[in-house]
Amino acid sequence: MNDLKDVILKYVVEEYGDEDHVITFETHLISGGLVDSFSMVSLKRFLEVKYKISIPDEDASPEAFDSVNKIADLVKRFIS
């Protein structure tokens, strides 16, 4: 699980981070304005490509993508 979270965190920091924001497992990504609803599509695509899964649109809600911890929980549901 930690590996999974680390991989997601690394991607989020690289793609959406900036020098002013320390992004942690708990950081609010969507409601905090770091990742908007359009960018969420590429984040979802990253997870699908990386973990060879398909996340249905109804599961890809802003709430489910609002932190690395929540994303990891979501991904875990589909890879287990």
Place this chain on the structure above:
Amino acid sequence: MSNIGSYEERVKDFDWSIAEKELGYKQGEVINIGWYCSDRICEMGKGDKMALLWENAGGAEKRYTYNDIRVYSNTIADFLRRLGLKNEERVCLFMDRIPELYIGLVGILKIGAIAQPLFSAFGDESLFVRLENAGTSAIITQRKHALKVRKIIDRLPDLKHIIIVDHDGIKELKEKEIAFSMEAERVEELELFPTKAESPSLLHYTSGTTGLPKGVQHVHYSLISQYLTAKWVLDITDDDIYWCTADPGWVTGTSYGIIAPWALGVTQCVLDSGFSAEAWYRFIQKYRVTLWYSAPTAIRSLMKAGDQIVRQFDLSTLRHLISVGEPLNPEAVVWSEKVFGLPFHDSYWQTETGSIMITNFPGMKIKPGSMGKPFPGITGTLVKPETFEPINEPGVIGLIAFRPGWPAMMRTYWKNEETYKGKFKNGWYLPGDRARIDKDGYFWFIGRDDDIINTAGHLVSPFEVESALLEHPAVAESAVVSKPDEINMEVVKAFVTLKPGFEVSEELELSIMNFIRKKLSSLAMPQEVEYVDSLPKTRSGKIMRRMLHAKEWGEEIGDISTLEND
């Protein structure tokens, strides 16, 4: 009773001088939007009234009275002047929805400079083309966005100052960068630049089908339209708490997110955070919002979040709801009436018109899905696409057309007078949309008359995305069209052919998506990339976007006689 009272009576007796009189403006005198949004309200004895209630995602709050707006906009204006900036120079605002963005616009206008707000999610290339075209002299921004400016500064010889409003005093400032703190100093008195009705005020960039973005130039006299439409359509009164959810990087966020509410002296609130239904409802409850001006994409997202969450909050202060940006589907109107006890009122206008043109007025019977009727003083009709003659029969689809002459109409496209002139046919201004009018005079939106993509109420140029795609190392050719989307109405889809040596893969698709997101913006990022062996072209080599568009929307392809044969 609403401010407008009887729509029919207002149409009969209408004259723009109604707004001029209420604002105390006489033809030929000085008219400066910055002064009207701050000093005038203070002179009316409302200096202690709250002008801005601000909150961010982290829960930080700030409050500003009208006197604060007056003083801090003076501070910004004075700072810009001391840098040597003069009237009609372009000053870009490139920030998140922080107070400096709202008050900064007022300050820029006070020195007669032209405010150029740009959406802070723009990538460096989107930023570059807009700053270069405008010949922008200064940009007011935040540290995190200054990084994008640093990437392009060498290609912008006109850009003299990069003003950073949140510098921490520790990190080194680079070339042309200067730190500024709005609240470090209170400038009580400022000599206002004496702008007149036709003095330029704002430059908003909007996407074009075939060329680079166009700078839509507005003037200080636009205030007349913005003031009266806000009063009659948004129904703003002195006691209201008003929330416009639009970002001031786009025209709704300036016309109705800064200028109109402050010229009317209302208390407005701003939430600087990403979207979540819970955060929005909590915000309405906390600030006791009464007037809510939002967008269909947001409303559909709230619908998706369900009815149950609405009941967790006290939203009983809401009294009038308005929507803009893209057509509001009938289901959203019916839903809002069910859960809020109030229907959303659709309104229609665009960057070029500067103010609301067609709308559902307070008290008027709403036909869900309809855009409503023209604002009093606006002559709106439909014209035939071939002759540009008005269509008189109800139910016939035609091009929306307005008789020019309302105060907020754009005055030109920056350095592009030819394209500006091309927007007028047979004495009508054509916004580029198709509609029909029913027997009761209600307008019903049909669609764009060009290839521009309207995603979540924001216009994206297929040309701009196609050009950027060609800079990706793997892409040989590209064509960009819209595809249907349940929440955003339309999203961007790209068709690409690959250069030799590159293989089709999901990783490549993700690379292309992220490339565009960073270069242009997340709005412009293709939500789907389809690899094709070749793109449909005319015999003269022009890509036939409409064939790809028709495929995405399940429409008839139409005439393909000019299609190139393989």
